[in-house]
Amino acid sequence: MDEAAKERLLRAIALAAIDHADELTALDQAIGDGDHGLNLKRGFEAVLADLSVIAAKPWPDLFKTVGTTMVLKVGGASGPLVGTFFLELGKALPPDPAKADLVAAVNKAVEGVKARGRSEAGQKTMLDVLVPAQAAFAAGADGARVKAVALGAAQDTAPMQAQRGRASFLGQRSIGYIDPGARSSALMISAAADALSLEGKT
Secondary structure, eight states: OOHHHHHHHHHHHHHHHHTTHHHHHHHHHHHSOSOHHHHHHHHHHHHHHTHHHHHTSOHHHHHHHHHHHHHHHOOTTHHHHHHHHHHHHHHHOOSSOOHHHHHHHHHHHHHHHHHHHTOOTTSSSTHHHHHHHHHHHHTTOOHHHHHHHHHHHHHTTTTSOOOSSGGGGGGGGGTTSOOHHHHHHHHHHHHHHHHHHHHHHO
């Protein structure tokens, strides 16, 4: 991918969070601090503000820069977790990655989020999207399938009882709501899958 393609990918991911900020905030108001959407918006607006410079970097440095930006600009729990995903992705990727490199790097990134949040899938967090989406990707699913898995997995967090984060304090009252971190993760994965699928057709 050239710099223009990298810009399109990053812009798609950023806008997926920015354009759904109100929805994500509403989800977080139900079971969290109520700032998830606004926090992600602030972080990704910072990424967009420096988009051309970031997109000119090699893949490892590109993702490390995005991760650092998210850690520094995004408050709450989401900043360190989303930032960790991108930072670990950058650490694991070679400058010119093949598909197998990307699969391995995404796995490392998901493991990094698990360690950072001391969480596992099944606890009503973003991992309930990241884990099945990564598994589908590793199994060779195309972008459309990975997108469907991610969006479906986010919906599947609604009947769960939260066991991590602010939502866990609600106990059974957290049941019935989609986890905002899972939803934002699904939106970003969907945007990335669409962008990468389009690049593959050009």
